[in-house]
Amino acid sequence: MADKNVLIIGxxxxxxxxxVEFANLGIHVDLVEKSDFLGGHAISYACKAIHDTxxxxxxxxVEEKLQSAVSHPNIKILTGSQLQNISKNHRFSASIRQKPLYIDREKCTNCGLCLDRCPVDRAILQGFSKNNHPFYAVNKEKCLYFKDQSCTICKDECPESAIGLDKNASEYAIEADAVLIAIGFQPFNPKDKPYGYGCFKNVVTGLELERMLKQSGGAKKPSDKKLPQKIAFVQCVGSRDAKVNHLWCSxxxxxxxxxxxxxxxERQPEIEITFFYMDVQTFGKDFEQFYREAREKIRMIRAIPGDFYEMEDHRLKVNFVNNSTHETVEEIFDxxxxxxxxxxxxxxGSMSRMFRIGPDEFGFLKTNDKKISATINGVFTAGTVQGPMSIPETVAGARSAVWKIINYFIGLKR
Ligand SMILES: Cc1cc2nc3c(=O)[nH]c(=O)nc-3n(C[C@H](O)[C@H](O)[C@H](O)COP(=O)(O)OP(=O)(O)OC[C@H]3O[C@@H](n4cnc5c(N)ncnc54)[C@H](O)[C@@H]3O)c2cc1C
Structure with missing residues (x-):
């Protein structure tokens, strides 16, 4: 198997x-990631241990997998890169385009000086991984150097000379024996729901709260960065929702x-939390105890609110139907x-066309679905590109995809 090469997209x-599974088996991997950073959505999630439990x-x-991947000699990582085209004869021949990398990850020591000294908000982007590169990226859209060449502070002050603002894009030709598509999911964009997302300052998504918890350790109001007194969680936004034709549970x-x-x-006990839900989906074998303890501290309301209204002080009026009295109730949250x-x-869609894999009825890509198979042999999928799944399920599914590919290689030799 040491002569085999796998192209992983995502x-x-x-x-x-x-x-990491392939690399540990001695198989070489080219890993192509579109964004500047590795780890996908889950790298921005906070550890939710309660008192170290x-x-x-x-x-x-995620951090664990990232750590193993970036240091493995059998894995070549191309961030900021996209597949341009691919063809198959005996092997796959892919051409990959990598946008210019202005920060040399081998030289960067994560000192953070570039971010500290940059005069423009979000011109230097910071990744969510604290321990594994890439740590920073230059955002061309905001950087003054790319606007009028008026600033080179990050380059001039980097003690490792890791920054070069005159880099060009690169093209790579990759030969592979199999392709694994792992391009993940997109969080539902709630801007068209009647919740004022994008307009009301104190309406955030679960992913934004994850990032807040990871970066600052607690919840705060985006409007004034102060502690909220009352938080409402609203479940099933863009899931099990006939109005947006998303009938699946995430x-x-x-x-x-x-x-x-x-x-x-646990961290901010003075905050009152209300949880609006349709029904709570179970997760894991310790769920019952976790749920019992959660209900002691969180007010659970079986209702999905209607429209929200923003008040002058940025608090939010939320309407919902009380399930016992059937009356409409209005309550204010921070x-x-x-x-x-x-x-x-x-x-x-473009992946589906490029690899001739039909999407399933909901638009996800599964090569292990009996009804939907890749018409090009040697193409596989893993993770949430196949549909909703948790991190542990994703890790297990990726392992299973690796073994399917190994079996495919064994089949080629017969
Ligand atoms: C609100 C929310 C909260 C969640 N909380 C939890 C939780 O607490 N616990 C849990 O177990 N799970 C949770 N999940 C699920 C978890 O996020 C997923 O299981 C996990 O992120 C799946 O990883 P993935 O690699 O399949 O996809 P992703 O995380 O989406 O990663 C896909 C990667 O592919 C890259 N990519 C995309 N397109 C291309 C392309 N064309 N070329 C190259 N690269 C590309 C992306 O940039 C990304 O880096 C949550 C999900 C949501 C929406």
Whole structure:
């Protein structure tokens, strides 16, 4: 197998897990990641352990996979890169385009000086991994050098001379024996729901709260960065929703939101938390005890609110129907968290066409679905590109995809 090479598209937890499995078996991997950073969505999730007791949120698994992948000699990682085209004769021949990398990851020591000294907000982007490169990236859209060449502070002050602002894009030709598509999911964009997302300052998504918890350790109101007194979590935003034709359950949101709510209650006990839900989806074998403890601290209301209204002080009026009295109730919250669901990623259509894999009825790509198979042998999928799944499920699914590919290689030799 040492002569085999696998092209993995997507450097989230699915792509990283598969890459590490292959690499440990002596198989070479080219891992192509579109964004500037590795780890996908899950690298931005906070550890939700309560008093050092693990609640199995899976967040640490991502950092672990990332650590193993970036240091493995059998894995070549191309960030900021995209597949341009691919053809298959005996092997796959792929051409990859990598945008200019202005920060040399081998030289960068994560000192953070570039971010500290940069005069423009978000011109230097910081990744979520604290321990593994790439740590920073230059955002060409905001950087003054790319506007009028008026600033080179980051380059001039970098003590390692790791920054070069005159770099060009690169092209790579990759030969592979199999391709694993692990391009992940897109969180549902709630801007068209009647919740004022994008307009009301204190309406955030579950993913934004994850990042807030990871970066600052607690919840705060985006409007003034102060502590909220009352937080509402609203479940099933963009999942099980006939109005947007997303009839599937995203499976991970109830667990994720309850764990975040419990973490907030533990760290900021003065905050009152209300959880609006349709029904709570179970997760893991310790769920019952976790749920019992959560309900002692969190007010659970079986209703999905209607429209929200923003008040002058940025608090939010939320209407919902009381299930016992059937009356409409209006309540005011300081922060509302929308539990957005998992939807097929934009760009799935071009992958589907390029590799001739039909999407399933919901738009996800599964090569192990009996009804839907790749018409090109040697193409496989893993992770949430196949549909909603948790981090542990993604890791297990990636391992299973690796063994399918090994079996495919064995079949080629016969
Ligand atoms: C709100 C929310 C909360 C969640 N909380 C939890 C939780 O607490 N616990 C849990 O277990 N799970 C949770 N999940 C699920 C978890 O996020 C997923 O299981 C995990 O991220 C799946 O990893 P992935 O690699 O399949 O996809 P992704 O994380 O989406 O990674 C895919 C990667 O592929 C890259 N990519 C995309 N297109 C291309 C392309 N064309 N070329 C190259 N690269 C590309 C992306 O940039 C990305 O890096 C949550 C999900 C949501 C929506």
């Amino acid at each position: 450097g989230g937890v699915a792509g990283l897990s598969a890459a 693990c609640v199995k949120c899976g967040a640490c698994m 499976k991970v949101c109830c667990g994720s939101a309850l764990r975040m709510a419990r973490l907030i209650k 922060l509302v968290v929308l539990s957005v669901g998992i939807t097929p990623i934009e760009g799935i």
